[in-house]
């Protein structure tokens with residue numbers, strides 16, 4: 029939330045925002061009008077006809093057909109108009125243009141990953157060009173999440189057993205918040221991200237550089253980059269301190285105790301399994317909270333991570 | 342001086358055991374009353390702890406996991422142990438047979454059984470507190486509720502049992518209203534509170550089984566992996582949402598309809614004025630009850646349901662709003678040419694009109710498809726449902742408590758303190774919740790343990806309001822308890838009401854009436870009759886001498 033925007037709504041930076049905001053204020057002002065009628069009406073009547081100390085017979089008027097028809101008909105017509113209007117705008121949100129750039133979104137406890145055309149991936153940052161429709165094909169690796177960008181006035185649940193789609197077209201460059209809005213456990217309020225909206229030229233440059241970078245870096249360098257961009261860094265340190273997960277410093281080749289009492293030697297296969305199927309073997313002293321990276325990291329990524337871990341003597 | 346009848350249902354027969362095996366609807370109602378008040382307090386304590394944690398972003402005093410358990414406990418207790426049984430099972434139980442001129446409800450033993458089920462269900466909740474309380478939110482959404490290691494099964498079993506308690510009450514009320522009306526008490530001479538309870542009872546009986554089945558399926562999924570909701574086993578987690586809201590949307594009308602019934606009573610009696618539009622109010626309750634079964638999908642506009650389904654659900658949602666609007670207009674019109682007394686119940690009724698309207702209008706905003714996409718699962722929704730449930734139902738409940746308190750106990754509370762407290766609650770409530778509409782619309786998601794610095798001021802502001810609100814309830818507890826022992830005797834008909842409960846003594850006889858009452862006038866015939874009221878006589882005399 030920044031200080032621009034209107035009294036009630038945050039700044040709007042997608043093609044939907046103006047429609048949604050306009051309708052919001054139409055309903056808000058209509059509601060305000062009715063609210064004033066009800067509140068001022070009841071307070072006025074209550075004071076005007078307050079009891080003056082004596083008990084007496086009061087009015088028996090219990091019907092007034094014209095009045096009753098009016099207060100039924102006017103709200104009915106108004107809500108019908110609002111219904112059709114809201115539905116029309118909703119339809120627009122559901123029909124994504126044919127030429128949209130497709131980005132695959134994966135929600136997982138408790139981060140977002142994005143895969144762009146050409147295979148470039150990013151975690152917690154969605155980079156898009158301004159003025160171009162972008163269509164997100166979303167699914168979840170675990171529980172239900174929901175992808176919400178207030179500045180774009182759009183949101184869609186991210187489900188574990190099917191794809192959902194959400195599209196938008198950003199209208200201004202900048203950085204906008206992504207929130208998870210379907211409760212997903214301990215880290216729900218940490219499941220945040222950013223949409224980075226760039227000029228189309230910058231976006232194209234970024235995309236081709238990112239694609240080149242991931243193939244030109246040495247395997248170890250690429251692994252280090254993944255360590256940071258794929259959020260391993262949030263749980264694993266490389267300097268020996270224990271965070272939510274064990275440190276990576278000097279673990280390669282070591283023998284380690286597991287939660288079930290057995291021992292393993294940390295080798296390539298163990299690391300691979302730890303990444304793809306983290307629940308299989310739990311390190312003693314840690315909670316089984318590591319998410320799987322199945323479908324997010326490909327073989328080359330895993331090789332790179334292993335190579336990087338080997339360098340951490 | 343007004344006297345209190347020597348023998349009444351409170352002291353005849355005596356002893357704890359006589360209460361625990363009683364079939365008297367008034368005693369069962371009172372036992373429910375103490376139950377719901379206890380859980381309102383417990384749920385309220387969790388609310389205060391949540392607001393304390395939310396005072397600053399980041400950690401104040403509890404971890405995220407604990408916070409998640411607390412908001413689940415707060416929500417689940419408030420819904421299943423407080424608000425659903427509140428008006429029907431507590432106040433309704435006491436007042437309904439009195440308003441019908443009946444000796445008791447149709448099935449007194451079933452009534453007692455439903456109270457015991459309530460207690461057993463409540464024990465599961467209490468036990469879950471030590472067994473690692475569920476952290477799923479009161480909605481138990483799958484697959485999270487299948488995977489979490491917290492005590493979902495225990496809480497789910499509690500809700501299942503509470504469901505039966507609710508069904509029993511509903512069934513009992515339907516039969517009672519059909520069969521036990523006093524001679525002359527035709528359907529359209531029934532007080533509107535009865536109509537509200539009747540519409541509620543229909544929903545309780547028809548909708549509650551669905552939540553029961555849903556929770557059994559969830560428990561089976563957890564223990565046996567039957568593969569209905571778990572995507573890993575080929576199940577569909579969204580199916581759970583459909584099942585859940587198929588009950589829980591009608592359930593919000595279980596919460597509000599009896600409250601609306603109370604408001605009709607309060608406005609008419611304390612404005613000493615025939616209710617405007619009796620039939621539209623009565624029929625709109627039934628209309629709301631029926632349509633309420635067809636709008637559940639408005640909780641799922643962003644769940645990936647089809648555009649067609651969303652369209653139908655949005656359409657019907659708007660049309661369930663119309664009958665509520667009609668009721669509000671009728672209540673306002675009832676004030677016209679009445680003789681309004683600004684008693685405590687009347688102040689609650691006026692608060693209700695204001696707060697419930699805000700809840701209703703923001704419901705229209707949320708029912709609008711394109712806007713709900715933005716607002717869904719933000720604090721806008723949190724504010725909306727607190728305005729409806731607390732600003733609506735709880736305020737109506739408090740109004741009802743103050744209205745029937747002298748009937749139940751035979752004594753009056755201190756009206757001056759009560760009116761000030763009503764003001765504290767009104768102000769505290771608005772401070773707490775109004776600005777949540779704004780932060781919600783600005784994008785603050787709900788069920789968030791942590792939040793960005795930009796929302797700090799508003800969250801702190803809400804927390805302060807919550808403490809003011811809490812203070813209001815503490816004062817209320819004190820003066821109400823005090824009045825039970827020290828209150829001025831109120832007499833049979835302190836407010837000058839015309840429905841049957843005011844014709845018996847306060848507190849009523851164990852058998853309610855000494856002879857079967859015969860109904861000669863409608864419940865709101867203030868244009869024909871000036872009701873006798875010893876309490877009002879005294880007030881007027883005191884005023885005249887002053």
Ligand code: HEM
Pocket residue numbers: 385388389391392412413415416417419420423424477478479480723727730731735773787788789807810811
């Ligand atoms: C004493 C005043 C109250 C305060 C300060 C309060 C505060 C809160 C807070 C902070 C939340 C968490 C919001 C979120 O993060 O999503 C919440 C949720 C909730 N409250 Fe209240 N509340 C109050 C009274 C009530 C009452 C009277 C009811 C119902 C009768 C109620 C029903 C709920 C429900 C159903 C939830 C949702 C829980 C969930 O997300 O699973 N609250 N409340």
Ligand SMILES: [Cu+2]
Pocket residue numbers: 172173174208209210211212216219
């Ligand atoms: Cu999430």
